Amino acid sequence: MTNAIHPPPPSATDWRDSAFDLMRGVAAYTDSPLMRGLADVLGKHPAADLGNAFNHKQIGSKMWARDALHQALGGRIGNIVLLGGWYGILAAILFDDIRFDIGRITSYDIDPDVGAVAETLNKAWSDRFSAVTADMYALDYASLGADLVINTSCEHIADLRAWLTLLPRGCRVMLQSNDYFSEPTHINCVPDLEAFVEQAQLSTLEFSGSLKMKKYTRFMLIGTV
Template identity: 65%
Template sequence: MDVTQPRNAGMDGHEQALDLTRGIAAYVNHPLVAGLARVIAKHPQADIANAFNHKQVACKMWALDRLFESCGGRFGRIWVLGGWYGVLPAMLFNDARFDIAAVDSIDIDPEVAPVARTLNRDAGDRFRALTADMYALDYAAGRPDLVVNTSCEHIADLRAWLALLPRGTNVLLQSNDYFSEPTHINCVASLAAFEAMAALREVRFSGELPTKKYTRFMLIGTV
């Protein structure tokens, strides 16, 4: 064999990514990796590399660790708002610490729902990807055990949105101080500023996670 010519030389980047993830999925026999391979194969237009980049994954792992420490691992139904491609639900379903009846990934963009369903296919009817505006949801009727919003920097009036949730609703909220990102319309300068903005009735966890370009802030508690 000509060692100067890689065996995958004729593949484009998408084909190489698919080949790689399929190989890793076969080796580790992990549903999340298999789901990622399905997404790459079925939804080549999806920006799944961005959704699974190391910063996104690190922030979600941090969220899961602190959630388990502060609230335990048993939940009925969880609503993930701004759910995008359903990565956080997939991580929840594949974390042995958690026993979750169902997760709804809710996003206003209709194009992300099919991708989220593909990624979470193995969860069956425990997972739903819904297209909806978070301001139009009936939180009282839905009665989720936990509402997750990891992109509060995109919410113009965080306090007004939180007022839509019934008193006593459990929430996990994240924001950041990445003011230079044009799509971030309501960043916070500090953890204290985030706490003041959210004004939760009970705070079970409050912390920050520094990254290279910004610091991510997180609150877990009840409204």
């Protein structure tokens, strides 16, 4: 009996080609528009930091956000403004979930290199998704007509209350922060959920919770300003 002949393992230089082929196979098997979008990102945007953006911690926190949103607000949400949207992964996770009926998601990020990646990932919902390069402090929130503003990076905001005052009174928000003080870019972490509630001072609170991660705990609030 002869041994089967297998191709050599992929080298370090062609791993993206192998990952692209793998994701196309996963997309074909699952028939998932999110997986098709991810495969396209691998093919069209080889410099995108997907290993960081799509790691299990990032996905775990976004799935937690998705489930908490459904619990607090139900599945029908009109216009979502997503701040610090990065590669648009949270938007894709929400669009891909059959429990949700979302009118539109606009993803804002100050980094000009992420918008094209976000639109590739969300191309299955291109009629309801767009990525905009903009500074969240410079937006005219009253003109955006948002039914929900999402900011999952409150640890990067020096004065959270000052930013929240830019939103129209009664605007619904979903906010996340963490206690990862050792990360240099985190300039406004909170030690616990109670501190986050006090920091945000929302007028109504429909959800508050904590998600323990390996190195830190993530905190989330859903309510109105």
